[in-house]
Amino acid sequence: MWKSLIGAAMTMFVALPLLAQAGEHGVMHLQSNDDIDRVEERLRDAIEEKGLTLMTVVDHTANAEGVGLSLPATRTFIFGNPQVGTPMMQCQGSMALDLPQKMVVRETDDGVRLEWNSPHYLAERHALEECDLPLDKVAGVLEGMASAAAGQ
Numbered sequence: 001m002w003k004s005l006i007g008a009a010m011t012m013f014v015a016l017p018l019l020a021q022a023g024e025h026g027v028m029h030l031q032s033n034d035d036i037d038r039v040e041e042r043l044r045d046a047i048e049e050k051g052l053t054l055m056t057v058v059d060h061t062a063n064a065e066g067v068g069l070s071l072p073a074t075r076t077f078i079f080g081n082p083q084v085g086t087p088m089m090q091c092q093g094s095m096a097l098d099l100p101q102k103m104v105v106r107e108t109d110d111g112v113r114l115e116w117n118s119p120h121y122l123a124e125r126h127a128l129e130e131c132d133l134p135l136d137k138v139a140g141v142l143e144g145m146a147s148a149a150a151g152q
Contacts, residue, residue, distance in 0.1 A: 026121030028143070032112040032150035036073045039105055039112045043149035047079050050141055054079045055100055074106040084138060088123075091131035098122050103146065114146045 032039050047054050055078045064071040080100030088095045104115040119138040123129070 026118045026125070027115055028118050028146070029113055029115045030146045030150045030152065031110060032114065032152075034112060034151050036075075036105060036107050036112050038151070039114070039149050040075065042151065043077060043103065043105060043114070043145065046145040046148040047077070050145060052079045052081050072107040074104065077103045077105065079103070084134065087131070088126075088128065088133055091128050091133065092126045095122070095126050095128070098126070101142065103142070105149070112150075114149055116142050116146060
């Protein structure tokens with residue numbers, strides 16, 4: 001019994017910083033000490049392992065260079081699963097503004113940072129309270145993918 005209580009407490013201890021981030025502004029994040037190419041490779045693998053479709057990767061650094069500006073390595077991965085996203089858009093069409101899912105991978109002074117939108121925040125933003133949606137499952141998938149990509 002104590003073991004399960006301690007495990008639950010540890011889970012909450014780890015999850016609380018992420019939940020606090022979602023409550024503040026909806027942007028979740030993890031850091032990685034690995035180089036961006038390795039993080040990107042693991043993120044591509046995680047997307048594939050989850051059976052999601054990678055639609056595109058936007059290379060913001062290349063776009064900045066194209067107009068004579070500089071930006072640290074910054075890439076947005078756009079991916080999803082229509083079986084999950086479509087019910088969200090059926091509930092509230094404005095969800096199409098935030099779907100498919102996105103995850104940003106970017107270099108910072110502290111290493112590589114992965115960022116994504118909290119599905120709970122998006123549900124609040126688009127007033128999805130009346131819909132029966134698997135938000136906890138989506139949040140778990142996104143967090144798991146970010147953890148795998150970060151090498152955690």
